[in-house]
Amino acid sequence: MFKTQSLFFTYNNSVDFSFPDIELDAGENLLILGESGIGKTTLLHLIAGLLRPVSGSVELLGTSIHQLSSTQLDSFRGQHIGLVFQRPHFIHSLSLYENLALVQYLAGENPNQNRINNVLASLGIRRKQGEKPHRLSQGEQQRAAIALAMVNNPQLILADKPTSSLDDRNCMKVAILLKEQALETGARLIIITHDQRLKNHFSHTMQL
Numbered sequence: 001m002f003k004t005q006s007l008f009f010t011y012n013n014s015v016d017f018s019f020p021d022i023e024l025d026a027g028e029n030l031l032i033l034g035e036s037g038i039g040k041t042t043l044l045h046l047i048a049g050l051l052r053p054v055s056g057s058v059e060l061l062g063t064s065i066h067q068l069s070s071t072q073l074d075s076f077r078g079q080h081i082g083l084v085f086q087r088p089h090f091i092h093s094l095s096l097y098e099n100l101a102l103v104q105y106l107a108g109e110n111p112n113q114n115r116i117n118n119v120l121a122s123l124g125i126r127r128k129q130g131e132k133p134h135r136l137s138q139g140e141q142q143r144a145a146i147a148l149a150m151v152n153n154p155q156l157i158l159a160d161k162p163t164s165s166l167d168d169r170n171c172m173k174v175a176i177l178l179k180e181q182a183l184e185t186g187a188r189l190i191i192i193t194h195d196q197r198l199k200n201h202f203s204h205t206m207q208l
């Protein structure tokens, strides 16, 4: 089970955000839409535990994540939450394969070659595993970013405007890939965007 309850946040007591509650079962997905500056990234960062709410809670797998210490939260996030950022966060001196092994290591896992190979194969970039990230095309980098988020088999995938820099065709491809990956592993998927093109592809949508 994943749910948020009465999340309230403020930056320096100047802008207040009260977010609607979210509840998702395994395999469900949600598209969150809203105009620029409304607080979409803020909500995603609260859900990921990158920001702490003033009040309210985020619960995943029976754990109220903001009650964890910072170290516990980092480890919980690494094991159970996959993040896809607007711009991929790679270590550029490492190959794609090594980047994925590092993500496993940071989550406290032993590098799992099979899992890395499977994720890369399902995203169609296995033959690129030895390449440095900057040598991949933009579309391949987007898929590699999804691989980074998926490699630890997360229960929750959070994607922050993953498609805003892409044209229509690639935008749909990324959204569909994310949905397929989430469905395949039974993960919950939340995508935030101001990209109205994605609206028709999701059964649950929320407007902030």
Ligand SMILES: Nc1ncnc2c1ncn2[C@@H]1O[C@H](COP(=O)(O)OP(=O)(O)OP(=O)(O)O)[C@@H](O)[C@H]1O
Residues within 6 Å of the ligand: 011, 012, 015, 034, 035, 036, 037, 038, 039, 040, 041, 042, 043, 194
């Ligand atoms: N670190 C910060 N300190 C102070 N204010 C912030 C900070 N981060 C964001 N804000 C403000 O909070 C508001 C919401 O920002 P947020 O990034 O969550 O919006 P968004 O909906 O994701 O916007 P966009 O679609 O343009 O990326 C904005 O007005 C922004 O200026």
